[in-house]
Amino acid sequence: MNAPPQQEIPPLLSAHDILIQNNLRSNLYIFIQRLLRVRLASFALAIIVVTSVLAIFAPLLSPYDPSFTGPDPLAGPSARHLLGTDQLGRDELSQLIYGARITLWISAIAVIAGGTVGGLLGVTSGYVRGFFDTAVMRCMDALVAFPSLILALALASALGPNARDLVIAIGVANVPWVARIARSQALQVRELPFIEAARALGASPMRIILRHVLANTLSPIVVQVTLGMGYAVLAIAALSFLGAGVPPPATSWGTMLQLSFGLVNQAPMLSIIPGIAIFLLVLAFNILGDGLREALDPRLSGTR
Amino acid sequence: MVRYILVRLVHALPIVLLVTFATYSLLLMLPGDPVTVMFAQGGALTPQQQANLRHQLNLDKPIPVQWLLWVKDVATGDFGRSTQTRLPVSRLLRTSLPVTLQLGTFALVLSLILAIPAGVLSAVRANSWFDRIATVVAIGGVAMPDFFLAIVLIIIFASRLHWLPATGWISLGTNPTRALKYMLLPGIVVGFALAPLTMRQIRSSLLEVLRQDYVRTARAKGLREQRVVLVHALRNALLPTLTVLSLVIGRLLAGQVIVEQIFGIPGMGRVFVGAILSRDFPVVQATVLLIALMVIVANLAADICYAVLDPRIRY
Numbered sequence: 088m089n090a091p092p093q094q095e096i097p098p099l100l101s102a103h104d105i106l107i108q109n110n111l112r113s114n115l116y117i118f119i120q121r122l123l124r125v126r127l128a129s130f131a132l133a134i135i136v137v138t139s140v141l142a143i144f145a146p147l148l149s150p151y152d153p154s155f156t157g158p159d160p161l162a163g164p165s166a167r168h169l170l171g172t173d174q175l176g177r178d179e180l181s182q183l184i185y186g187a188r189i190t191l192w193i194s195a196i197a198v199i200a201g202g203t204v205g206g207l208l209g210v211t212s213g214y215v216r217g218f219f220d221t222a223v224m225r226c227m228d229a230l231v232a233f234p235s236l237i238l239a240l241a242l243a244s245a246l247g248p249n250a251r252d253l254v255i256a257i258g259v260a261n262v263p264w265v266a267r268i269a270r271s272q273a274l275q276v277r278e279l280p281f282i283e284a285a286r287a288l289g290a291s292p293m294r295i296i297l298r299h300v301l302a303n304t305l306s307p308i309v310v311q312v313t314l315g316m317g318y319a320v321l322a323i324a325a326l327s328f329l330g331a332g333v334p335p336p337a338t339s340w341g342t343m344l345q346l347s348f349g350l351v352n353q354a355p356m357l358s359i360i361p362g363i364a365i366f367l368l369v370l371a372f373n374i375l376g377d378g379l380r381e382a383l384d385p386r387l388s389g390t391r
Numbered sequence: 392m393v394r395y396i397l398v399r400l401v402h403a404l405p406i407v408l409l410v411t412f413a414t415y416s417l418l419l420m421l422p423g424d425p426v427t428v429m430f431a432q433g434g435a436l437t438p439q440q441q442a443n444l445r446h447q448l449n450l451d452k453p454i455p456v457q458w459l460l461w462v463k464d465v466a467t468g469d470f471g472r473s474t475q476t477r478l479p480v481s482r483l484l485r486t487s488l489p490v491t492l493q494l495g496t497f498a499l500v501l502s503l504i505l506a507i508p509a510g511v512l513s514a515v516r517a518n519s520w521f522d523r524i525a526t527v528v529a530i531g532g533v534a535m536p537d538f539f540l541a542i543v544l545i546i547i548f549a550s551r552l553h554w555l556p557a558t559g560w561i562s563l564g565t566n567p568t569r570a571l572k573y574m575l576l577p578g579i580v581v582g583f584a585l586a587p588l589t590m591r592q593i594r595s596s597l598l599e600v601l602r603q604d605y606v607r608t609a610r611a612k613g614l615r616e617q618r619v620v621l622v623h624a625l626r627n628a629l630l631p632t633l634t635v636l637s638l639v640i641g642r643l644l645a646g647q648v649i650v651e652q653i654f655g656i657p658g659m660g661r662v663f664v665g666a667i668l669s670r671d672f673p674v675v676q677a678t679v680l681l682i683a684l685m686v687i688v689a690n691l692a693a694d695i696c697y698a699v700l701d702p703r704i705r706y
């Protein structure tokens with residue numbers, strides 16, 4: 088499952104493919120069609136879209152203010168509180184929706200930032216090679232030695248528990264994985280004839296890296312970033328659960344679990360609901376990542 | 392072979408140094424003065440006390456010197472003193488590390504008991520119903536937050552069925568049967584998180600091996616299928632599984648951090664989280680460093696075993 092891609096470079100695109108590629112709309116259409124053909128991936132995409140919509144429009148969609156403490160703590164599901172209330176009488180559903188907002192917000196920024204840094208580092212080292220490559224990759228090896236949760240926890244404790252530092256902590260944990268993949272792709276792409284052609288035309292290394300190499304390593308990076316979203320959601324939840332996540336009054340799914348853990352005997356549902364939310368969102372990102380890998384695979388990327 | 396091992400060790404050296412530097416620099420990332428942040432709980436310190444502490448902790452020296460002095464101390468087992476309890480960190484580690492190692496070994500064994508038969512069956516009967524279910528469970532297992540699984544298991548087996556204790560820890564030496572009871576739930580949680588990685592790796596490498604000529608030869612000789620798969624093919628298929636070991640060990644240690652916290656197990660993970668929450672930096676550094684070193688050693692061991700076990704690989 089995690090074996091490094093060891094495949095030969097795919098044949099150059101046929102005239103037909105180039106025709107398709109030039110037409111961005113039909114290209115995108117084919118891609119989406121391919122993605123949806125992986126049945127599970129469309130299911131995963133649906134979960135992510137629904138969660139994102141809930142997160143974006145949280146103030147409009149959530150029935151209560153998530154920190155509003157109502158008069159009926161630990162109430163079961165009812166018409167007034169669809170998922171019941173917690174020990175402080177706060178509406179469970181509203182907390183869940185606002186939790187999605189924080190979770191997606193932090194993980195998206197962290198993963199995109201980490202992916203950008205990792206992607207640029209990896210592509211540059213793969214293209215430049217030599218000492219720069221060795222130095223960068225040794226640093227990545229060292230970073231990988233820290234399990235990402237441990238790294239994020241340690242950084243969160245050094246920087247302080249707030250949203251910005253959570254982004255940094257989770258972003259940094261993402262960098263080495265993206266960098267490694269980007270590098271191995273760049274190593275293949277740099278040997279292709281069109282890179283030589285660009286060099287012969289006098290393009291600067293910077294231009295070649297950004298316009299040509301990066302563009303052709305993008306799909307495995309996108310796959311890794313999607314999978315990274317899953318890890319980020321999990322990490323935010325774990326950090327919040329351990330008390331090193333976003334500080335109150337902000338609600339996150341991990342915090343909800345932590346608060347309800349003490350009540351596991353009286354109100355197990357309070358633990359199960361946010362737990363299922365975390366599980367489903369992580370599952371969705373993982374499945375989407377695998378689906379993307381399959382959809383992007385034939386010809387377009389060159390890895391399996 | 393000896394040369395290969397030496398080369399690998401030499402390669403690991405800069406990584407170890409970088410890891411120690413990264414660990415040390417956690418202290419430098421603190422916003423503001425480390426001394427005031429670390430000893431904030433003890434009330435205000437006089438400027439003289441601050442200066443003394445700064446001198447004691449080498450914080451008045453240039454950063455590379457601070458780092459080297461720290462590495463020198465760490466190499467002799469001296470991790471400094473906890474800012475909370477003022478006890479030597481090494482004493483804290485001496486009591487907590489065995490607990491973590493014991494639980495870790497148990498979880499690893501559990502995960503292999505789950506993963507190897509499941510992986511073999513999935514490969515032998517690829518695309519069967521068993522394979523599909525195993526795949527779904529594996530995908531679910533990767534996405535399952537370990538703290539959530541732990542809570543679900545506690546709800547079922549501790550608070551509803553009362554079969555197993557929810558929290559606590561007994562050393563294996565004191566009372567093996569009771570110790571096993573305490574270890575079972577946390578072990579299952581961590582083992583279940585690890586199993587998918589190993590299982591999928593075994594499945595894919597066994598599928599590959601089963602296509603090879605020597606397997607066909609073994610079958611053509613008239614050997615029983617069981618023998619072909621379990622003796623001839625599995626041996627080669629298990630080798631690539633070693634390469635996921637460093638991932639597995641990383642996950643194992645991360646999983647233990649969470650599980651020890653939930654189940655109240657006095658291991659290194661719990662010490663680590665406690666130190667994180669109280670910003671007890673000497674303890675954070677010591678535990679983070681130990682965890683990273685364990686991952687590096689596991690990685691190295693996997694590479695060396697691979698070379699020893701597979702005579703085709705000669706570097």
